[in-house]
Amino acid sequence: MFDTSGAKKLVEVRDLTMHFPIRTGLLRRLTGSVKAVDGVSFDIYEGETLGLVGESGCGKSSCGRAILRLYDPTAGSIRLEGEEIAHAPFDKLRRLRPKMQMVFQDPQASLNPRMTVAGIIGEPLMEHTKLNAAKRLERIYELMDAVGLNREFANRYPHEFSGGQRQRIGIARALALNPKFIVCDEPIAALDVSIQAQVVNLLEELQDRLGLTYLFISHDLSMVRHIADRVAVMYLGRVVELAPRDALFADPMHPYTTALLSAVPEPDPASHDDAERIILQGDVPSPANPPKGCNFCTRCPRVMEICRQIDPVIREIAPGRHVACHLYAEDTHKTAAHAAQPTEV
Amino acid sequence: MTETADRTAPGPALEAYRPPRNQWWDVWDQFKTHKGALFGLGFFVFTLLFVFVGPLIWTLDAQYIDIRARNAGPSLAHPMGTDQLGRDTMARMMAGGQTSIAVGLTAMALALILGTLVGVLAGYFRRLDGLLMRTADLFLAMPLLPLLLVTIMLFRDPLRANFGPEGGIFVLIVFMIGVTSWMQTARVVRADVLALKEREFVLAARSIGTPSHRMITRHLLPNVMSPIMVSATLGIANAIITESALSFLGLGFPSDFPTWGRLLFDATDWLTQNPERVIWPGMAISLTVLSVNYIGDGLRDALDPRIRGR
Numbered sequence: 001m002f003d004t005s006g007a008k009k010l011v012e013v014r015d016l017t018m019h020f021p022i023r024t025g026l027l028r029r030l031t032g033s034v035k036a037v038d039g040v041s042f043d044i045y046e047g048e049t050l051g052l053v054g055e056s057g058c059g060k061s062s063c064g065r066a067i068l069r070l071y072d073p074t075a076g077s078i079r080l081e082g083e084e085i086a087h088a089p090f091d092k093l094r095r096l097r098p099k100m101q102m103v104f105q106d107p108q109a110s111l112n113p114r115m116t117v118a119g120i121i122g123e124p125l126m127e128h129t130k131l132n133a134a135k136r137l138e139r140i141y142e143l144m145d146a147v148g149l150n151r152e153f154a155n156r157y158p159h160e161f162s163g164g165q166r167q168r169i170g171i172a173r174a175l176a177l178n179p180k181f182i183v184c185d186e187p188i189a190a191l192d193v194s195i196q197a198q199v200v201n202l203l204e205e206l207q208d209r210l211g212l213t214y215l216f217i218s219h220d221l222s223m224v225r226h227i228a229d230r231v232a233v234m235y236l237g238r239v240v241e242l243a244p245r246d247a248l249f250a251d252p253m254h255p256y257t258t259a260l261l262s263a264v265p266e267p268d269p270a271s272h273d274d275a276e277r278i279i280l281q282g283d284v285p286s287p288a289n290p291p292k293g294c295n296f297c298t299r300c301p302r303v304m305e306i307c308r309q310i311d312p313v314i315r316e317i318a319p320g321r322h323v324a325c326h327l328y329a330e331d332t333h334k335t336a337a338h339a340a341q342p343t344e345v
Numbered sequence: 346m347t348e349t350a351d352r353t354a355p356g357p358a359l360e361a362y363r364p365p366r367n368q369w370w371d372v373w374d375q376f377k378t379h380k381g382a383l384f385g386l387g388f389f390v391f392t393l394l395f396v397f398v399g400p401l402i403w404t405l406d407a408q409y410i411d412i413r414a415r416n417a418g419p420s421l422a423h424p425m426g427t428d429q430l431g432r433d434t435m436a437r438m439m440a441g442g443q444t445s446i447a448v449g450l451t452a453m454a455l456a457l458i459l460g461t462l463v464g465v466l467a468g469y470f471r472r473l474d475g476l477l478m479r480t481a482d483l484f485l486a487m488p489l490l491p492l493l494l495v496t497i498m499l500f501r502d503p504l505r506a507n508f509g510p511e512g513g514i515f516v517l518i519v520f521m522i523g524v525t526s527w528m529q530t531a532r533v534v535r536a537d538v539l540a541l542k543e544r545e546f547v548l549a550a551r552s553i554g555t556p557s558h559r560m561i562t563r564h565l566l567p568n569v570m571s572p573i574m575v576s577a578t579l580g581i582a583n584a585i586i587t588e589s590a591l592s593f594l595g596l597g598f599p600s601d602f603p604t605w606g607r608l609l610f611d612a613t614d615w616l617t618q619n620p621e622r623v624i625w626p627g628m629a630i631s632l633t634v635l636s637v638n639y640i641g642d643g644l645r646d647a648l649d650p651r652i653r654g655r
Contacts (some may be wrong), residue, residue, distance in 0.1 A: 068552055090556075097554035110545040114567040114650060116368070123563070124553045157650040173549070 007045035010181055010213050011067065016040045016076035016086070018059070018066045022288060034288045036062035038237035039076070041314070044181070049207065049214040051228030051245070053221060053260070057284065059237040060217045061105070064183045067215065068100055069093055080181065098128050098177035105186040107166035111158035117144075117169055118154040124176040143172040147202060164195035171202065175210070183215045188223060200227055221264045225249055230320075233257045236295040237287055239314060242322040253323045255302045294326065302327060375647035382643020385636035392633055396442035405433045407440040407603055416619055425625050429615060434608075438625055441603035444511075445585050446633070448519055448604070452584035455523030457530060457577050464534025465561055465569075469542060478535065481528040489525055490594075496521060497596050514598050518591060522584050530576040537569040570648050578641030582634035589630070605630050 018037035021030050036059040044050045052060050066073045069085055078086040085096055101124075104110035111120055121140045125131055131139065141151050147168040158166055167187060174182055184203065188196040200223060206212060218224050224231055225245060232242040233256065241254040252258045259278040266272035280299045285291050291298050297307040306326050314324035376382055411431035419426050425434035467477040497517060504513030541547065542565070550564055589606020591597035598604055605626040612622035646652045 065548075070548055070551055094554040094556070097552065100552075102549065102552045104545045104549060106545055110549050112546040112550075112564055112568070114570075115563075123550065123555070127553055127555055127559075159651050170549075173553075177553075 007047065009043045010046040010081060011044040011215075012077075012079040013043070013067060014041050014077045014079075016063065016066060016078060017074045018062050018071055019074045020062075032288050035237050035290060036287060037066060037073075038287075038290070040234075040237070040239050042232055042239060042242055044213055044215060046180070046213055047207075047211055048229040049216050049227055051224035051231040052215060052217045052234060053219060053224050053231060054234035055219065055260075055284065057287070058234045059287070060219075060234055061185050063234070064102070064185050064215060064217050068102055068183055070102070098124070099179055100181045100183070101174035101177070101179040103167070103170050103174050103182060103184045103187045106190050107163055107170050108158070108190075110170055111166060113158055116155050116157060117149070120158070120169060121172045121176055124173060128177055139176070143175055146175065146206065147172045162195075163191050164198060167191060167195075167199050168202070171199075171206070175206065178210070179212070181213045181215070183217070185217050186219070187216075188220065189218070196223065203227070221261065233260065236284060236290055238295055238324065239322075240296065240324050242314070244320050247318075247321060253317070253321065253328065254296075254325050255300050255327070256296050259301070294324075371650075372644075372647045375652070376643050379643035379646060381639040382647075385639030385643070388632060388636040389640060392442065392629070392636070393446070396439050396446060399439040400436070403435060403439065405436040407432065407436040408601065409433070409436075416615070418619070419621065426619060426621055428611065428619075428622065434622060434625060437603040437608060438605070438629065441605045441608050441626065442629060444515070444598065444603070445588060445605040445630070448515065448522070448588045449581045449585040449633075452519045452522035452526070452588075453577055453580035455519060456527040456580050456584075457573065459523065460527035460530025460576065461534050461566075461569075461573055463527065463531040465538055465565060467531065468535040468538025469557070469561060469565065474535075477531070481531050484525065485528050487525075492525070493521055493591065493596055511598060511602060518588055518597055522587050526580060526583060526587075530573065530580075533572040533576065534569050537572060538565055541565055541568050567648075571645050574641050574645040574648070578638045581637045585630055585634065 016037055017035075017039055019033040019035050022032045022034060023029060024031045038059075040059075040063055042050070052063065054060050062071065065071050067078055069078075069088070073086050076086055077084060080096060080100060083092075083096060085093060085100075088096065115123075118137065118140050121143055122136050125136050125139060129136075137154075140154060144151055144154065149165065149168050149172065153161070153165075158169065161169065167190075171187075187203070188199050191199060203214065203216075204227060207214065214227075216224065216227055228245050230242065230244050231248050232239050233248075233254065234240070235256050241248065241252070241257045243253070248257065249261065252261050255278075259280050262275065262278045266275055278301060280301070282299050285295070285298055291308075293309050294300070294303075294307040294312050297303050300307065304326060310326070312324045312326050312329065314322050315329075316322050317328045409432060411427070411433075413431060414423065414427050415429055415431040417423055417427045417431070423433050423435065425438060427433055428437070463477050463481065467474045467481075500517060501513065504517050507513065508516055547560065547564055550560055555563070585605065588597060588604060589609060592604055592607040592610065598607065600607070608626040609623060609630070612619070612626070616623055
């Protein structure tokens with residue numbers, strides 16, 4: 001279990017907001033915005049893996065990309081080792097780029113089809129180092145060894161590889177500049193199960209060896225349970241719960257987390273059939289028009305009157321456990337939480 | 346020092362690794378397997394030799410008038426016959442080919458550079474998109490012939506004074522063909538760039554911190570090579586034919602200055618008497634265009650690593 005008490009904060013995200021404008025009509029007038037990420041705050045400690053989970057469209061990837069400034073965030077602050085990157089100018093950002101890298105979801109789309117493997121892995125080296133061709137090739141071979149690719153493949157093109165191999169190329173590219181922080185944007189979602197295990201084991205091994213810090217974005221809860229030290233659960237652009245992995249999986253506090261975890265299939269058929277599943281009613285509201293009050297109030301099985309009025313703030317209710325829910329608010333009566341408990345689902 | 350020597354020493358395991366070889370060798374290997382392209386390249390080289398080296402061997406002057414030998418058919422003295430003034434057709438074909446091929450290649454290159462530049466800038470920089478594409482629309486909507494008439498009237502004399510009578514017209518024609526035929530390329534390239542820049546590998550390059558100009562040269566241009574190649578090969582044909590049409594209208598080179606288009610149009614009056622005079626320049630134009638199209642086809646396939654090695 002990762003101990004956050006003595007660890008150093010590597011990434012600090014504060015009130016990160018990423019709104020995408022909606023333009024309609026002939027004049028492309030601004031008529032609204034998709035609130036993909038709406039005020040997210042969390043810290044990532046050095047050497048840990050923070051899992052970021054949530055259903056499709058909840059803003060996980062937008063969050064990951066905004067943290068690396070692949071999108072220009074609407075508001076908020078992102079600090080990497082104390083240096084502000086949310087509003088950094090291009091030159092400063094370029095200097096910071098080697099510290100933070102990304103592994104993409106679709107290994108097919110994230111590799112330029114016209115470049116050889118050596119070219120792809122060598123690109124960051126060409127951009128940020130002054131190695132000559134021979135030294136660069138040496139480093140490319142080292143990286144290929146590190147991710148388990150045959151050196152013979154250096155002259156080949158991405159289309160000649162399987163999905164797992166392509167993802168290894170992507171990981172090698174991300175490692176080229178010895179980054180401290182890697183955002184893994186669903187790196188295993190496009191791979192089949194046996195390859196998923198290989199890639200995740202590779203990521204873990206590299207973390208141990210190189211002391212990397214990951215933000216691991218995924219919708220695969222069992223994989224997050226395997227790899228993450230702490231887990232943040234997102235719903236409709238907000239982090240609803242952030243807790244150490246074991247605590248979160250053993251005792252989910254936010255009703256959404258409870259519902260999400262109950263959807264994980266049980267390996268044992270008997271307990272799978274007996275499991276009490278929380279089936280959420282209705283659809284996720286549109287991120288362009290989130291409901292008043294708590295974002296989850298339209299589907300929450302334990303909704304209260306206050307939830308429809310006031311947006312709950314995320315607060316630490318137990319050491320390391322942050323929840324954004326009125327059930328755990330200090331000023332709400334403890335009895336309210338208990339009264340809501342027996343509500344049939 | 347010794348460490349690097351050890352590492353590069355050809356041990357049994359290291360021996361197998363080839364260093365990455367120049368990509369153009371792969372391109373050439375693939376190009377060689379395209380029969381049509383090889384044939385096209387062969388013919389194009391032959392045409393170039395005929396046109397540029399030929400005059401050194403066949404030393405008859407293209408402008409020399411031998412009125413007694415006028416309208417002659419092919420013979421040993423004049424392998425392609427003579428025209429109505431007794432000028433040797435083969436010498437005129439060589440001299441005309443120099444101009445036609447030069448006009449075709451340079452006008453195509455100009456149109457291509459302009460079109461690619463405009464297309465990439467419009468596709469990549471959102472801010473320039475509207476302005477550049479409306480300019481392209483403007484050029485597309487402009488009637489070509491009146492424009493040419495006006496420009497030639499305005500600029501012929503100053504250009505002639507600066508570059509000589511033929512040089513001035515050459516610059517003018519190349520420029521006019523170039524600036525009136527870049528729009529198709531620009532549109533196709535813009536469309537491709539718009540699609541490409543949303544792909545994840547461009548995002549990956551941005552996460553590395555690749556600046557815009559290298560993003561364009563390293564990631565976008567190689568991937569829009571196919572449409573550029575196609576418009577290039579079509580552009581050469583287009584330029585040669587436009588030059589012929591201009592010469593025919595009296596807007597191009599002086600009437601005694603041979604180009605393939607001019608030879609063709611001059612010969613149409615004598616079609617019944619000397620049909621071969623139409624055939625030579627006609628064949629030269631169409632075969633050159635065809636060979637260039639095949640070269641482009643082969644090159645496009647060879648530049649695509651997904652097709653290469655198949």
